[in-house]
Amino acid sequence: MTDPDVHTLTGPYVLDALPSDERTRFEAHLTECTFCTTEVAELRQAAVKLATQVSTPPPPALKANVMAAIEDVRQLPPQVPVAASTPKPQRFARRSVLALAAAALAVAAAGGVAIDQYQDRSAAERANQQMAAVLAQPDARTVHGTVEGGGQATVVLSTRADKSVVVLRDLPRLPKNRIWQLWMMDPANKATSIGLSTGDITQLVNGSTTGMATFGLTVEPKGGSRTPTLPAAAVVPLA
Template identity: 90%
Template sequence: MTEPDVHTLAGPYVLDALPEDERAHFEAHLAVCTFCTAEVAELRTAAVKLATQVSTPPPPSLKANVMAAIEDVRQLPPQVPVVSSTSKVQRFTRRSVLALAAAALAVAAAGGVAIDQYQDRTAAESANQQMAAVLAQPDARTVHGTVEGGGQATVVLSTKADKSVVVLRDLPKLPKDRTWQLWMMDPSNKATSIGLASGDITQVINGSTTGMATFGLTVEPDGGSRTPTLPAAALVPLA
């Protein structure tokens, strides 16, 4: 892992999304890097402020402001200035929208479920933006469930927007001829397929949210099935 890569772990560290070995590596780095230490403190402060107000409907302008500002945010390591005897240290920070996105993920990902944004920066930016859009909805809510055999499923959903974000983490590895299939189920247990996954994913689902009562995850033959194969690996009530 290169030093710039270490700098980009500040967000996942605050979200408790690092494996133990990478957590230990980053904490050792924190002991000598004042820039990452300051960024971690800022992200934690933003997360606490957001978490204490999650029950309060956001102002109508929140979504528009976040979506307008996030276009200017890139997932980059902090700029570490070269200090000479005649110069003062200037600290650069990605405080505003990135801090809010990280805080939103911290609220949505209680229990360590989050996006591995340091592995794919482009995908992480898109996922942060889309999750922020769902979380900005006044009726947004988050539910969690465990997966049979290991792993977690988290669903962030907004009935008003008819959108949801599904985060699957630490899923057991399946045989090559099997796949994970995602479902939304109405109160009568009628299931609608919302996609397939070969492993851990963060996926935004457009539609198939209104009127649904349960998120389901099943193991199916490669290519998926028309109806869920029971017993399901996970059933997560959406209420």
């Protein structure tokens, strides 16, 4: 990792989402960087506070504050001076907000789903903002379900925004000619496909949320199907 990059890893480090080699290098960096050490400590405190409230929706004030700050964020590495000096507080606060949003989603998604997209930092930053936007909705709620054969399906959704975030983790490996297909089903069990996946994903779904009663996950031929193949691997009521 480059010197500027290392300072952006406080969030994934707190979430235990770094690969082992990057974690080792980052922990070595912590021994000589007061800036990152302080931020890690603050983010851990925030994550602990969020974890104690996992059974309840995030406070409306927290959501509003997160979204207000994210709107002004430019995703750039912090400017780390050569000589020891006080870091710029504004940049520190904005970067911390993004990491806090990621922690909030991890807690909401069953208290421990690791967000592994940090291996692709730019993709992770976009995903964090999108997921935080769903969490910021006043009607946001989280539902969970198990997957046949192993794994977990979590859906964070907002009917008001007509958006949802689907988190699939620890899915069984499928044959090469099969693929996972994601569905939203209305009260009459009419299914709408919302995507395909070869394995674990965290996916934002725009639309296909309002009026839906159930999230479904099925195993389909590669390329997907027009209608779900039953029995489904997971059926998660959205109410």
